[in-house]
Amino acid sequence: MEKIHILGAGNMGSAILFGLRERYGSSHLRAIENNASQAAYLAACGFEVSERIENIDCADIVVLAVPPQRFKNAILDNQVLLSHVGPVISVMAGVTTKALCKTLGHAQFIRSIPNTASEVREGITIYYAQENAGSDLIAAAQIVFGAIGIYVQVDDEGLMDSATALAGGGPALVAYFANAIQQYAENEGFGSEVARQVCTQLLYGTSLLMRSTGKSSMQLCEEVQTAGGTTEQAIQVFERNDLNGTVALALSAAANRSVELGK
Known part of the structure; x- marks a missing residue:
């Protein structure tokens, strides 16, 4: 070779x-x-x-x-x-x-x-x-x-x-979101190691589910939610605070920086 x-x-x-x-x-x-x-x-x-x-x-x-x-x-x-x-x-x-x-x-x-x-x-x-x-x-x-x-x-x-924004920086963005979940768990009283295990399994299990079933991310999201249920309340907070828009702004900032580096 x-x-x-x-x-x-x-x-x-x-x-x-x-x-x-x-x-x-x-x-x-x-x-x-x-x-x-x-x-x-x-x-x-x-x-x-x-x-x-x-x-x-x-x-x-x-x-x-x-x-x-x-x-x-x-x-x-x-x-x-x-x-x-x-x-x-x-x-x-x-x-x-x-x-x-x-x-x-x-x-x-x-x-x-x-x-x-x-x-x-x-x-x-x-x-x-x-x-x-x-x-x-x-x-x-x-x-x-x-x-x-x-x-x-x-x-x-x-x-x-x-x-560059999606693939290169993507792991950091996912890890940043994961850290927010882990911090919530620890603040609620879960031990740091338990919080880490829950967080990593959530990421791994959800990714594997998407890959193995071919279901879209939003399909899985909708399957977890029930009308008037707990998950729906959480998703509504994301929507009120325009999480999609925030993520788009973050990725655009990274892409723009890639353009700047090219100059």
Whole structure:
């Protein structure tokens, strides 16, 4: 199998590393990380870690996972990438194909947004490939994406900013809502561990129910509610406070920030 170099092994990069290891083992994985403490942690976890890419074969896969603000400096530190003709996968929020092409000097890349659930192979990756992307490039990208969860392709690059909000930031939004549920439970007198177990099972069980039955989210919502019942009272509070509008504002703010990073 080709080697996979993860350039930038912070939160997202390390999630991909651990997800890939579960499928393929670690012998084909290389973490490129300048942060000493993070590099030491990954080395202790059994990964091969270095500060830069010293050698690379033409078929090797490179995953660009550095913060978008550090992209150009990362390429300067790893100039071997400027002559690399193999697959490159960007997971950097806001960095457009135009910017990638200008900096890398070629178009052998995929723009994508995975998320941190990749660490447990339950991620969702949304990716965009240019019209002239070869089948080998897409196949290489899908090897990576398939090892860390499921993936979907979009034909309009303009959707990638919304994808960043949805897929990239989605776990944080769900976790924020989960924290509100857990805090309620603790405030009502449940122990913190019991509150956590209830909260995580609610998320897991509901997601599994939606996935296995194919029911829509609102169908499940309506099935739980009864007229004049307790759940209906809770949903009415959401509606009075325009929860849908608040979530839309939050996602739009994240998407707009992705656009700003691209500039």
